[in-house]
Amino acid sequence: MDWSAEITYALRRITPHVRRTPVIRLSLTGLPEIEVKLEHLQHTGSFKARGAFNSLLAAQVPAAGIAAASGGNHGAAVGYAAHTLGHKARIYVPEIAGPAKIALIQRTGADLVVVPGAYSDAAAAAEAYIAETGAMQVHAYDAPHTVAGQGTLMLEWEDQGLKADTVLIAVGGGGLIGGALAWLKGRRKVVAVEPETCATLANALDIGPETETNVSGVAANALGARQIGRIAYGLAKDLDVPSIVVPDSAILAAQKLLWEEARLLVEPAGACALAALLCGAYTPEPGEKVAVLLCGANPAPDPFG
Amino acid sequence: MDWSAEITYALRRITPHVRRTPVIRLSLTGLPEIEVKLEHLQHTGSFKARGAFNSLLAAQVPAAGIAAASGGNHGAAVGYAAHTLGHKARIYVPEIAGPAKIALIQRTGADLVVVPGAYSDAAAAAEAYIAETGAMQVHAYDAPHTVAGQGTLMLEWEDQGLKADTVLIAVGGGGLIGGALAWLKGRRKVVAVEPETCATLANALDIGPETETNVSGVAANALGARQIGRIAYGLAKDLDVPSIVVPDSAILAAQKLLWEEARLLVEPAGACALAALLCGAYTPEPGEKVAVLLCGANPAPDPFG
Numbered sequence: 001m002d003w004s005a006e007i008t009y010a011l012r013r014i015t016p017h018v019r020r021t022p023v024i025r026l027s028l029t030g031l032p033e034i035e036v037k038l039e040h041l042q043h044t045g046s047f048k049a050r051g052a053f054n055s056l057l058a059a060q061v062p063a064a065g066i067a068a069a070s071g072g073n074h075g076a077a078v079g080y081a082a083h084t085l086g087h088k089a090r091i092y093v094p095e096i097a098g099p100a101k102i103a104l105i106q107r108t109g110a111d112l113v114v115v116p117g118a119y120s121d122a123a124a125a126a127e128a129y130i131a132e133t134g135a136m137q138v139h140a141y142d143a144p145h146t147v148a149g150q151g152t153l154m155l156e157w158e159d160q161g162l163k164a165d166t167v168l169i170a171v172g173g174g175g176l177i178g179g180a181l182a183w184l185k186g187r188r189k190v191v192a193v194e195p196e197t198c199a200t201l202a203n204a205l206d207i208g209p210e211t212e213t214n215v216s217g218v219a220a221n222a223l224g225a226r227q228i229g230r231i232a233y234g235l236a237k238d239l240d241v242p243s244i245v246v247p248d249s250a251i252l253a254a255q256k257l258l259w260e261e262a263r264l265l266v267e268p269a270g271a272c273a274l275a276a277l278l279c280g281a282y283t284p285e286p287g288e289k290v291a292v293l294l295c296g297a298n299p300a301p302d303p304f305g
Numbered sequence: 306m307d308w309s310a311e312i313t314y315a316l317r318r319i320t321p322h323v324r325r326t327p328v329i330r331l332s333l334t335g336l337p338e339i340e341v342k343l344e345h346l347q348h349t350g351s352f353k354a355r356g357a358f359n360s361l362l363a364a365q366v367p368a369a370g371i372a373a374a375s376g377g378n379h380g381a382a383v384g385y386a387a388h389t390l391g392h393k394a395r396i397y398v399p400e401i402a403g404p405a406k407i408a409l410i411q412r413t414g415a416d417l418v419v420v421p422g423a424y425s426d427a428a429a430a431a432e433a434y435i436a437e438t439g440a441m442q443v444h445a446y447d448a449p450h451t452v453a454g455q456g457t458l459m460l461e462w463e464d465q466g467l468k469a470d471t472v473l474i475a476v477g478g479g480g481l482i483g484g485a486l487a488w489l490k491g492r493r494k495v496v497a498v499e500p501e502t503c504a505t506l507a508n509a510l511d512i513g514p515e516t517e518t519n520v521s522g523v524a525a526n527a528l529g530a531r532q533i534g535r536i537a538y539g540l541a542k543d544l545d546v547p548s549i550v551v552p553d554s555a556i557l558a559a560q561k562l563l564w565e566e567a568r569l570l571v572e573p574a575g576a577c578a579l580a581a582l583l584c585g586a587y588t589p590e591p592g593e594k595v596a597v598l599l600c601g602a603n604p605a606p607d608p609f610g
Contacts, residue, residue: 022327024346041329045568107565256609260412263350263602265570297568303608304561 001144003182007151014053014152017084019043021153023160028261031277034290035164037157040270040297044104046222047153047176047295048077048140053085054149055138061087067135068092069119069126072101072221073296074140079110090129092122097221100300119224141175142229151179153293158183164291168193168282170272171201171243173225174232176295181235192236192243193276195219195251195268201236202243204228209237218248222269222296246272250279258294265303270296306449308487312456319358319454322389324348326458328465333566336582339595340469342462345575345602349409351527352458352481352600353382353445358390359454360443366392372440373397374424374431377406377526378601379445384415395434397427402526405605424529446480447534456484458598463488469596473498473587475577476506476548478530479537481600486540497541497548498581500524500556500573506541507548509533514542523553527574527601551577555584563599570608575601 021041027033043049052074056066065088068078075091082089089110093102094117105112115122130137139146153176154167166189169177177192184190192201197217204211204227215224228236236243248268255271257278258264273292276282284290326346332338348354357379361371370393373383380396387394394415398407399422410417420427435442444451458481459472471494474482482497489495497506502522509516509532520529533541541548553573560576562583563569578597581587589595 019329019331022329022343024324024327024343026324038327038329041568043566259609261348263346263570265568265608299608303570303604304564 003148003151006144006148007155007179007183010054010145010148011152011155013057014050014149017053017081018049020156023157026262028257032284032290034277034292035162036292036294037153038264038294039153040266040294044073044076044080044108045296045298046073046077047150048074049080050152051146051149051175052077052081052138055143055145056081056085056087058145059136062134062136064133064135065089066138067126067130068138068140069123070140072097072104073298075110076101076104076108078138079105079108083109090135092126094119094122098300100302100305101221101298103302103305104298120226141173141178141225142231144231146175147178147182147231149179150176151183154180154183162291164289165189166191166284166288167291167293168273168276169293170194170223170269170295172198172223172269174201174229178229178232178235181239181241186239190241191276191282192241193273193282194243194245195223195272196245196247198223199245200225201228201232202245204233205236205243209233218251219269219272222267223272244276244281246275246279246281250275250281254278264294265299266294266297267299270294308453308456311449311453312460312484312488315359315450315453316457316460318362319355319457322358322386323354325461328462331567333562337589337595339582339597340467341597341599342458343569343599344458345571345599349378349381349385349413350601350603351378351382352455353379354385355457356451356454356480357382357386357443360448360450361386361390361392363450364441366441367439369438369440370394371443372431372435373443373445374428375445377402377409378603380415381406381409381413381603383443384410384413388414395440397431399424399427403605405607405610406526406603408607408610409603425531446478446483446530447536449536451480452483452487452536454484455481456488459485459488467596469594470494471496471589471593472596472598473578473581474598475499475528475574475600477503477528477574479506479534483534483537483540486544486546491544495546496581496587497546498578498587499548499550500528500577501550501552503528504550505530506533506537507550509538510541510548514538523556523573524577527572528577549581549586551580551584551586555580555586559583569599570604571599571602572604575599
C-alpha cells in the first residue's frame with residue numbers, strides 16, 4: 001500500500017468537511033513543555049470524523065446507506081459524515097457507550113440502535129443488518145480508508161510545524177496510530193499508550209496479533225477494542241513501536257490537569273496519552289521534544305447533559 | 306500614548322509567561338464560517354493573564370506585594386502572575402464570584418479575601434489594604450499597562466494570520482476591547498458586545514462616560530463592571546465603535562452551541578460575543594469576514610468542582 005499517496009488523497013477529499021484542529025504549546029505542572037494538538041475539537045468531538053469522511057468519499061455508497069457498530073465516537077463520526085453527505089446511516093451502539101455518547105449520535109440524525117452487551121454484540125447486529133440490506137459498512141479502525149483518513153491528522157500536524165521528536169498517541173483498535181505510523185514511517189518516534197485496563201496492542205505485541213484482551217476501566221467506551229486491528233499491528237510490529245500502559249488513576253489525573261490548567265475538557269481516552277508523561281510511564285530523554293495528541297472530548301457526564 | 310509601542314513592548318515582556326493561544330475556523334449550525342481565537346485556554350482561563358503579567362513586569366513591585374479586587378478572572382490572573390514572578394499577592398473577591406472562581410484563585414497560591422456584597426465592596430476593601438500596607442494595585446481594566454497587556458492579544462492574532470474584516474469582542478470594564486482598539490486603531494472593525502444585563506459601555510456611549518449601570522445576569526461575575534473604564538471609553542468614542550447588547554438567553558445558547566458542536570467549554574462571558582451572531586443582534590454584510598474572541602473559560606459549576 002502506498003500510504004503516503006493514500007493519506008495525501010484522503011486529506012484532499014476530507015478538507016472541505018473537517019476542521020483543521022489547532023495546536024498549542026503547554027507547560028503543565030510537573031511536566032516538560034509539550035506540543036499538543038487539539039483534535040478533540042474535531043466535528044463530533046474526536047479524530048474519527050477524518051476516517052468516516054474518507055471512507056464515504058472514497059466509495060460508492062449504496063442506496064441502503066451506511067451501517068456501523070461503535071462504542072460511540074466512531075458512530076457519531078459516521079452518522080455526522082453520512083448526514084453531511086446526504087446518506088442514510090444506521091449506527092449500532094453497545095449499552096456500554098453510555099447516555100452522553102448515545103445522545104451525541106442521536107444529534108447527528110442517524111438511525112440509532114442500542115444493543116445490550118459489549119462492542120462485539122453491537123458489531124454482530126450491524127453485520128446482520130448489512131447482510132440483509134446491502135448497507136455499506138464503515139469499519140471503526142481496521143480498513144485502509146479509515147486508517148488513511150486518520151493518517152491525515154499527522155500530515156496536517158507536520159504542516160502546522162510539528163517540532164517533536166516523539167509523539168504520544170492513545171490506542172484503542174489502532175486506526176489512529178495506524179494512520180500516524182503509515183504517514184510518519186519512522187521519521188519520528190511514535191509511542192503507543194493504552195490503559196492497563198485495555199492493553200490490547202501491548203498484549204498483541206507480547207503474545208501475538210490474534211490475542212483477545214479483556215477490556216474495562218475509565219476509557220473502555222472509546223479504547224475498548226478487544227483485538228488490535230491488523231493494519232495497526234503490522235505497522236507497529238514493523239516499526240518497532242514501544243507500547244506502554246498507564247493506570248486508570250493516571251488517566252483521570254491527566255484529564256483533571258488538562259481542565260484545571262488549560263481549560264481543555266477531554267474524555268478519559270483523550271487524556272490517555274498525556275497520562276503516560278504524568279505518571280512516569282514514559283520519561284523523555286534530556287532534550288527530547290515531546291508532542292501529545294488529544295483525541296477525544298465526549299466526556300460523561302456531559303456538562304450540558 | 307503610543308499604544309503601538311506599548312503593546313509591542315508588552316508582548317515582549319509577557320511572552321515567556323503566557324500562552325500563544327490557538328485559532329480555529331468554525332462553521333457552526335446557522336452561522337457563517339468564523340475565525341475564533343481560543344483565548345479561554347490562556348493561563349487561569351482568561352485573557353486577563355496578559356494584563357496581569359504586563360502590569361507586574363512593567364513596574365517595581367514593593368515588598369508588600371500586590372493587591373487586587375476582582376470578580377474572579379482578574380484576581381486569578383494577578384494571583385497566578387504574582388506567584389510565577391515570586392511576589393506576594395492578596396486578592397479581594399466579592400461573594401458574587403461564586404465557588405468555582407474562588408477555588409480558581411485559591412489554587413494560584415494568593416492570599417484570598419472574600420468580601421460580602423458586590424464588586425465595589427471588594428474594591429473598597431482592596432483600597433483600604435493598599436493604603437495601609439503600600440501594596441501595589443493592579444487595576445482590572447482601566448490602567449495603561451493592563452490595557453496594553455490585553456492589547457497583545459490582537460497583535461498576536463494578526464501575527465497568526467487573522468483575515469477578518471470585523472472582530473466581535475465581549476465588554477466588561479473595557480480592558481480587552483480597549484487593548485484591541487489601541488492596537489487596531491480602526492484598521493479592522495471592532496464590535497463591542499455586552500449582555501443586556503450589563504450594558505455598561507452601551508449606556509456610557511448613549512448617556513455619558515460617568516454613567517453607572519446596574520449589573521446582573523449570567524455573565525455578571527465576569528462582565529459586571531458598573532462603570533466603563535476611561536481608556537476604553539475614550540478609544541470607543543474616538544473610533545465610533547458600535548456597541549450591541551444581547552439577552553442572557555442568547556449567551557447561554559451560544560455557550561451550549563460551542564460545547565455541543567466544537568467541544569469548547571467557556572463561561573457565559575466567553576460566549577457573549579458569539580451570542581451576537583446567534584441571536585441576530587449583529588448580522589454581517591454579505592462577504593463580511595467575521596472573527597469572534599472566546600475570552601473566558603471559568604464556568605460554574607466547574608465540571609471537576
